[in-house]
Amino acid sequence: MSEANLPASIIVVSYNKRPYTQLCVASMLRGDPRPAQIVVIDNGSRDGTVEMLEGEFAAQAQAAGVEFALIRNDSNVGACTARNQGLAVASGEYIGFMDNDIAVRSCGWLGVLAGVLEEDPGFGIVGPKLVFPFEPYDIQHAGAAISRSGRVKYLGRGEPIDAPEHNARREVQCLISACWLMRAEVPAQIGGLDEVFNPAQFEDFDFCYRAREAGWTVLYDPVAEMYHYESVTTDNSPDVNYKYVTIRNGMEFKRRWRQVFETEDGPPDEECRWQTLETRPIEQTGIPPIID
Numbered sequence: 001m002s003e004a005n006l007p008a009s010i011i012v013v014s015y016n017k018r019p020y021t022q023l024c025v026a027s028m029l030r031g032d033p034r035p036a037q038i039v040v041i042d043n044g045s046r047d048g049t050v051e052m053l054e055g056e057f058a059a060q061a062q063a064a065g066v067e068f069a070l071i072r073n074d075s076n077v078g079a080c081t082a083r084n085q086g087l088a089v090a091s092g093e094y095i096g097f098m099d100n101d102i103a104v105r106s107c108g109w110l111g112v113l114a115g116v117l118e119e120d121p122g123f124g125i126v127g128p129k130l131v132f133p134f135e136p137y138d139i140q141h142a143g144a145a146i147s148r149s150g151r152v153k154y155l156g157r158g159e160p161i162d163a164p165e166h167n168a169r170r171e172v173q174c175l176i177s178a179c180w181l182m183r184a185e186v187p188a189q190i191g192g193l194d195e196v197f198n199p200a201q202f203e204d205f206d207f208c209y210r211a212r213e214a215g216w217t218v219l220y221d222p223v224a225e226m227y228h229y230e231s232v233t234t235d236n237s238p239d240v241n242y243k244y245v246t247i248r249n250g251m252e253f254k255r256r257w258r259q260v261f262e263t264e265d266g267p268p269d270e271e272c273r274w275q276t277l278e279t280r281p282i283e284q285t286g287i288p289p290i291i292d
Contacts, residue, residue, distance in 0.1 A: 004032060004033050004034055004065075005033055005034045005035065005036040005064075005065055005066060006033040006034070006035060006036060006094070006110055006111060006114055007036050007092050007093040007094065008035040008036060008037070008092040008093070008094040008095070008096060008110060008114060008181065009035065009036070009037040009038075009039055009086075009090035009091055009092035009094070009095050009096070009184075010028060010035045010037070010038050010039070010095075010096040010097075010098050011039045011040075011041070011083055011086035011087065011090060011095065011096065011097055011098065012024060012025060012038065012039070012040045012041070012086075012098050012099070012100055013040075013041050013042075013043060013079050013082040013083060013086075013099070013100065014040055014041070014042045014043065014045055014049050014053075014100045015042070015043040015044065015045055015076055015100075016045045016046065016047045016049060017047070017049075017100060017101070017232055018045070018047050018048050018049040018052055019282050019283075020100050020101045020229060020232050020282060021040070021049050021052075021053070021100040022049075022052055022056075022057070023103045023282065023287060024098065024099075024100045024101070024102055024103055025038060025040065025053070025057055025061075026057065026060065027103040027104035027290065028066075028098075028104060028110075029060055029061065029064045029066065030104060030107070030290055031104050031107055031108070031109060031110055031290070032107050032108060032111075033108075033110055033111050034064060034065075034066055034110070035066065035092070035096070035110060036066065036067060036091075036092055037066065037067040037068075037069065037090065037091055037092055038061060038066055038067070038068050038069075039068075039069045039070075039071070039086045039089055039090060040053055040068075040069070040070050040071070041070075041071040041073065041082040041083070041085050041086050042070065042071070042072050042073065043073050043075065043076040043077055043078075043082055044073055044074055044075040044076055050070075050072060053068075053070050054070060058070075067091075069089055071085050071086065071089070073085075076199065077198075078195065078198030078199035078200065079193075079198070079199055079200040079203070080192075080193040080194065080195045080197050080198045080199070080200065080203045081195050081198055083097060083177075083192065083193055084192035084193055084195065087187055087192045090184070092184060093183070093184055094113075094114050094117065094181050094182065094183060094184065095181070095182055095183075095184050095186075095187065096110075096113075096179070096180065096181040096182070097177040097178075097179065097180055097204075098178070098179050099177075099178040099179065099228070099232075100232070101178075101228060101229035101230065101231075101232035102130075102178055102179045102226050102227065102228055102229075103133065103226065103227040103229075103287075103288060104226060104227070104290055105131065105137075105225040105226050105227050105288065105289075105290060105291060106128070106223070106224050106225045106226070106290075106291060107290050107291065107292050108224070108292075109128055109224040109225070109226060110181070110224075112128075112221065112223045112224040113126050113127075113128060113180075113181040113221065113224050114181060116169070116219060116221050117181065117182075117183055120217070122215065122216065122217050123183075123216070123217050123219060124182055124183055124185075124186045124211050124216025124217060124218065125175060125180055125181070125182040125183075125186060125208060125211055125216065125217075125218045125219070126180065126181055126182075126218075126219045126220070126221050127141075127143060127172075127175035127176070127179060127180040127181075127218075127219070127220050127221070128179055128180075128220075128221065128222070128223075128224035128225060128226045129141075129142055129156075129161075129166065129220075129221075129222040129224065129225045129226070130142075130176075130178060130179060130225075130226055130227075130228040131161055131225055131226070131227060131228070132227070132228070132230070132277070132278075132279070132280075133227035133228070133229055133280070133282075133285045133288040134280050134284070134285045134288070136160065136161065137161045138158055138159065138160060138161060138277070139156040139157060139158065139159050139160070139161055139163065139166055140154070140157060140228045140230055140277075141154050141155070141156065141157065141176055141178070141228065142154075142155045142156030142157075142159075142166040142220055142222065143155045143156075143170065143172035143173075143174075143175060143220035144172065144173065144174045144175055144176060144205065145172065145173050145174075145266050145267050146173050146174065146205070146257075146261040146264065146266045147261070147266045147267050147268060147269050147271075147272050148261060148262050148263075148264070148266055149262075149269055150250075150253070150254040150257075150258060150261060151269050151272035152205070152250075152272060153266075153267045153271055153272040154176075155172070155220070157275055157277070158275055158277050161225075166222060167222045168222065169219060169220065169221045169222065169223075170219070170220055171217055171218065171219055171220075172218055172219065172220045173208070173209075173212075173218070173261070173264060173266065174204065174205040174208035174209060174218060175204065175208055175218060175220065176204050176205075177193075177203070177204035177207070178228055179226050179228070180204075182211075183216075186211050186214075186216055189214055190207075190210045190211055190214050191210075193206075193207055194206055194207075196252065197249050197252070199245065200242075200245070201242070201245050201246045201249040201250070202246075202249040202250055202252065202253040203249070205253055205257075206253055206256065206257070209256075209257050209260060213260075225291075227288050229279065229280075229281070229282065229285075230279050231279070232281075
C-alpha cells in the first residue's frame with residue numbers, strides 16, 4: 001500500500017454506461033489520499049465496461065498501489081445485492097458507497113470524510129456535497145430530509161454551490177448512497193443493505209434509519225465536494241421499471257419508519273416537491289476538473 005492511501009474500501013456498482021464508470025474509478029486515483037481498496041461489482045455489462053476494468057483500470061490501480069477487486073455477475077442482480085457482495089470483500093476501516101455516475105471534485109474528499117468520522121466515535125456515516133458536473137456547479141444534494149408524512153426532500157437541490165445554509169456541517173435524517181463514507185463497524189453491527197429494496201431506491205434511507213436506531217450519527221459535510229451526473233446509474237435500464245420500484249420501495253420505507261419520521265422535525269410537505277433540473281451527459285461535460 002502506498003503511504004498516500006487511506007485504509008478505506010470504496011464500493012462501486014456498474015451496469016453498462018462505461019464512460020461514467022471509467023471516469024468514476026479513474027478520478028479516485030487522482031485524489032489525495034487515495035482509497036487503499038476499490039471494489040467494483042459489475043452487474044452483467046455488455047458494453048466493454050468489464051474489459052476496461054480488467055485491463056486499463058487494473059493496471060492504473062496497481063501503479064497507484066491501490067488494491068482492485070472486480071466481482072462479475074452474469075446479470076443485473078440489483079444494487080442492494082451487488083453492494084452487499086462488495087461489503088463481503090471490503091477490508092478497509094472505512095467503507096464507501098459510490099454510484100458509477102459520481103466523480104471526484106475535491107482532491108482531498110476522502111481524507112475530509114474520514115476525518116469527520118474520526119472526530120467522534122458516534123459518527124457513523126458522512127456524505128459530501130454533491131454538485132452537477134458543469135458550471136456553475138449548482139448543488140444536487142446536500143443531505144436528505146423526510147417530512148412527517150414520509151415525503152423526501154433533497155436539501156440544497158438547485159441552489160448555488162456556495163449557498164451559506166449548505167456550507168456548514170450538520171446532522172441529517174439520511175443520505176443518498178450515491179456517495180457516502182462510513183465506519184466499517186456500522187454494517188458489521190446492523191448488516192448490509194436490505195435486499196427487499198432491490199434493485200434500488202430507498203435502501204439508503206432505510207440503512208441510515210437503521211444506523212441511527214443503533215445509535216450512530218449521520219452527517220453531511222460540505223468541505224468534500226463530488227460531481228454527480230444524477231440518475232445515470234438507474235435511468236434507461238430497460239429491464240427495470242423504476243417508477244414502479246420507487247413507489248413500491250417508498251411504501252415499504254414508510255411502513256417501517258413512520259413511527260420515527262412522524263416525530264422528527266422534518267420539512268413541510270410543500271417543500272418536498274421534486275424539482276426537475278437540467279442534466280448533461282458526459283459527452284457534453286467532458287472530464288470535470290478536480291480542485292484542491
